[in-house]
Amino acid sequence: MSEAQSDLPWWKGAAIYQIYPRSFMDSNGDGIGDLPGITSRLDHVARLGVDAIWVSPFFTSPMKDFGYDVADYRDVDPIFGTLADFDAMVARAHTLDLKVLIDQVYSHSSDEHPWFVESRSSKDNPKADWYVWADPKPDGSPPSNWQSVFGGPAWTWDARRGQYYLHNFLSSQPQMNLHNREVQDAVLDVMRFWLDRGVDGFRIDALNFAMHDPQLRDNPPAPENGKARTRSFDFQLRVHNQSHADIPAFIERIRTLTDEYDSIFTVAEVGGDDADTEMKAFTHGETHLNSAYGFDFLYAEKLTPQLVCDALSLWPDEPDIGWPSWAFENHDAPRALSRWCRPEQHEAFTRMKMLLFSCLRGNIILYQGEELGLTQVDIPFDQLHDPEAIANWPLTLSRDGARTPMPWNARDCGGFGSDSPWLPLGEENLQRAVEVQAGDEGSLLNHTRNMLALRKAHPALHHGGVSACDVRGDVLMLERRAEGQVVRVFVNLGDAEASLAPSETAGPVLAAVNGATSEMLPPFAAIVVQL
Structure with missing residues (x-):
């Protein structure tokens, strides 16, 4: 470090x-x-x-x-x-x-959380406004058209309060009112x-x-x-x-x-x-x-x-x-x-x-x-x-x-x-x-x-900035810099061999996988070099 x-x-x-x-x-x-x-x-x-x-x-x-x-x-x-x-x-x-x-x-919380149990008990209890409650539309339908991540309306009717409560996920996950x-x-x-x-x-x-x-x-x-x-x-x-x-x-x-x-x-x-x-x-x-x-x-x-x-x-x-x-x-x-x-x-x-x-x-x-x-x-x-x-x-x-x-x-x-x-x-x-x-x-x-x-041993990889990120067909070239260190990473994300320019990879090899060399990247090969 x-x-x-x-x-x-x-x-x-x-x-x-x-x-x-x-x-x-x-x-x-x-x-x-x-x-x-x-x-x-x-x-x-x-x-x-x-x-x-x-x-x-x-x-x-x-x-x-x-x-x-x-x-x-x-x-x-x-x-x-x-x-x-x-x-x-x-x-x-x-x-x-x-x-x-x-x-x-x-x-959101569970509908079994004591906060929600109290909130649903009436419209005027101390936690009545801790969750998102709303009256139905005149026809009894939900207050809005919002839908749940898990499918179906994001509103469930609760007879105890005579209102709908909001849940963006499961109906057992009532939405807390963080505006409060x-x-x-x-x-x-x-x-x-x-x-x-x-x-x-x-x-x-x-x-x-x-x-x-x-x-x-x-x-x-x-x-x-x-x-x-x-x-x-x-x-x-x-x-x-x-x-x-x-x-x-x-x-x-x-x-x-x-x-x-x-x-x-x-x-x-x-x-x-x-x-x-x-x-x-x-x-x-x-x-x-x-x-x-x-x-x-x-x-x-x-x-x-x-x-x-x-x-x-x-x-x-x-x-x-x-x-x-x-x-x-x-x-x-x-x-x-x-x-x-x-x-x-x-x-x-x-x-x-x-x-x-x-x-x-x-x-x-x-x-x-x-x-x-x-x-x-x-x-x-x-x-x-x-x-x-x-x-x-x-x-x-x-x-x-x-x-x-x-x-x-x-x-x-x-x-x-x-x-x-x-x-x-x-x-x-x-x-x-x-x-x-x-x-x-x-x-x-x-x-x-x-x-x-x-990653931990090289400042450029650990916390350095990105000085270049290039797309070359299926090959990614990522260059990072920190504290005077420059590191280049070449990654072949395709299943065909790809060549590298020696002038771009001149320097000590820090890591290489799947047969990568400074001149050639077999399928799914990668190499890390320090310039």
Whole structure:
């Protein structure tokens, strides 16, 4: 690590490892991963060379959306353990020099949360305005035409109040009214609760859904774009049920709170048609969030040089422009290898993919199992848990296929800790288990460790700017600079051989995969050189 690098905040250029608690490690044999299971396997994460873990929701929840429907923001669901187990996990992570990020879900709660139970009880109770309620139209129909992400109207009738309540996701996930200052105060108190327990930052879920248009204006229809529409949600431009102009002001309150603590990192998840504008607004200057990530790569059907350059170009190294974060995979998106290459190309493609990922400007977020080259598991309909996949079967690819348990060995149900895990592991992924790869110096697991070490060792790759990003057919040329160091990365994203000009690759080779040389790139080969 360079001297200048040591002066940066810990999160700038960080590699972050996402853990999906249900599927990481089961410590008590009930088929569901838990916090003690995570703690027992943190050595594996630390050996990768990442800087932090992001732990997906583990809060008290009826689990209708697997933890993203929170019934108690200040406690651990019993299936995952206890607050003491959480504290032990944080302590172990910090011993291993891993920072700990957790999810915060502020746009909605579970309908079992005491706040909502009170809110729905009458129109004049103390929390009556903590959620989004509205009277029906004269004909009894919903107040607006807004549609839920999971399909169907975003409004549900509630006889107790004689009104509709808004839910942008499941009907069991009522929308909180973050226009209400009291609600903002309540969720900021939640954030303080976890900061006081030692967390190092937050990934804020669905932040651009946090506020709605109080006038409840109808959304306009979306123009045809050639893509299949599998949900009613896809037929609208979502200009009124999300992306409200007051969200950045709420974010300023978040930043004021986190600045009271030391080196806290905040990153927003932002999806939608106008994600770039919102991510910029959410991360502007020094009074908003530190970073944001969208879906540039998560749902891309193909990884191309143009996609990479376009994504990087949106985050120039300029004053007041936020710091980007990137993910190729997560718990909501199909595994990248299953989207981006054919089975016979997996071995070469995944090495190239990990090299490229490690060379991107910004933070990189690895999803558990990505370091093993896990692929999407085909989950039969009768074994599905994902409510979106069940509702839209078979046109929506199940999120369950990317949430399958982590394979620690190639036997005993992958060493997950149970004879009957909540989802099948997939026979193909068992052969990619940690135990299988750990002792093989040429494995993807060890390649991942090497690529993360390369990123950390070179300022240009870790936090440098992008001085050039060129598309040359199927070849990507990425040039990065920092502290007098210039590094060029050449990546062949095609399945045909490509030549390189020796004048462009003159210098020490820092890394090369799949037979790459300074003059030639075989299919899916890549090389990193220092000029």
